[in-house]
Amino acid sequence: MPAEGGPQPSKIAPVPGPERRSEPAIPAEDRLFSLVLALLATEAGLLKSEILSTVRGYAERFDRSGSNVNLDRQFERDKDQIRELGIPLETVESPDRPGDNQSLRYRIPKGQYDLPDEVRFTPDELTLLGLAAEVWREASLSEDSQRALTKLRALGIEPREPVIGYAPRLRVRDAAFEPLRQALDRRQSVRFDYFKPGERAPRERRVNPLAVVMHEGRWHLHAHDLAVDAPRTFLLSRIVGDVTPIAGSTFDAPPAGIQDRVIADLAELRLRNAADLAVTAGSDAEVRLGRRAVERDEDAGVIRLHYTDAAVFADELAAYGPEVRVLSPETLRVAVRERLHVVADAHREPEASR
Structure with a gap:
């Protein structure tokens, strides 16, 4: 502390400068949603400079007097992601400046993005779509969740209205x-x-x-x-x-509708494959397999089931051990028997240790 009467410490005032406000970060899905809406709203399309300077998610970081290299890169990534969503983002060249990338315009043709006229959602269906989006939110399919949310919001659906007290989580166990x-x-x-x-x-x-x-x-x-x-x-x-x-x-x-065709083909394959099984009364096999039975002989303790993949079904049946016997088809019976032999061999003591 300085002596009394000595020189007082100077108070250094901050140098005035341009005021900068701290802007909250814009979530990626909000930025993509804003970009989709902006590109849908114009028939002529928008220049990149117009997008970066006006669209929410870019405009907050746009520097009118400096370099916007990072924003440029962000926009390029966002373009790819929008196209991955299945949204038809088009690039339109200026007629009087062909080949000039600075004059390229970007747009989403509304006619190609709108739902077909014959597709209509009831209020209940819209509620279920919102619930489906919430089910996927922040689960192991989070990337797909954001894709679904962007599409729903572009259709005018805000999938945040609570429908039930909780949303179950979906998990994809296959790394592929x-x-x-x-x-x-x-x-x-x-x-x-x-x-x-x-x-x-x-x-x-x-x-x-x-x-x-x-x-x-x-x-x-x-x-x-x-x-x-x-x-x-x-x-x-x-x-x-x-x-x-x-x-x-x-x-x-x-081709359009291929998912529906594949599911229909798998369902048809399942109906072609039928197995007759003898299950032990009161067993776990009777309870679990009985729920899927398409035919049942109560007196003989025999049920009939359909299946798609013989190897997968054989794995399941072998897990029940003696509680289930395969009566037909013979190929399935052999497959189950082979699996049971493998289990028995794995638990058999080596000759030398006896």
């Missing part, structure tokens, strides 16, 4: 799901190792992914197999290791 989903969006050929039942080792497959669908609680990939030049359907749970894009290899968009 996300890379295949990305390959579908980008129309990118991929390769992966696939372990087909009956083979001793996985084999590499090179495919054009066409659809990923859920059937009987399992994810299936429908794809064009490049090696055999024919369509094939794969269980994601049998894909071993990484799904890797094939550099420089792309393909045309899959």
Whole structure:
């Protein structure tokens, strides 16, 4: 502390400068939503400079007197993401300045983005769509959640109204799901190792992914197999290791409605496969399998079930041990017996230890 009467410390005042307000960060999905709305609102399209200086999510960081390199890069990434959403973002050249990237305009043709005239949602359906978006929110499908939310909001649906007290979480257990989903969006050929039942080792497959669908609680990939030049359907749970894009290899968009057709084909395959099973009365097998029975003989303790994949079904039946016997078909009975022999051999003591 200075002595009394000595020189007093000077008070340094802050140098006045331009006032800067701290802007809250704009979530990525809000920025994408704002960009979609802006591009839908104009028939002529918007210049990149107009987008960066006016659209929420860019405008807050736009520097009118300096470099906007980071915003440029952000916009390029956002363009790719919007197209991955299935939104038809177009680039329009200026007629009097062909080849000039600075004069390019961006737009989303409203007629191509609107729902077909025959598609209408009831209030209950809109509520369920909102609930579906909440179910996926912040779950293992969070990336897909943001895609769904952006589409719903662009349709005028705000999926935040609570419908029930909680939203269950969906979990994708197959590691191949996300890379295949990305390959579908980008129309990118991929390769992966696939372990087909009956083979001793996985084999590499090179495919054009066409659809990923859920059937009987399992994810299936429908794809064009490049090696055999024919369509094939794969269980994601049998894909071993990484799904890797094939550099420089792309393909045309899959035909419309392919997901529905694949699900219908799997359902038809399931109906063609029927098994007659003898189940022990009062057992776990009777309770669980009995719920799925399409026919039942109470006196004989026999039920009939449909199934899609024989190997998957054989794995399930073998887990019940002596509680279930396969009466037909013979191929399924042999498959279950082989699995039970493997289990028995694994638990049999070696001869030397007896």
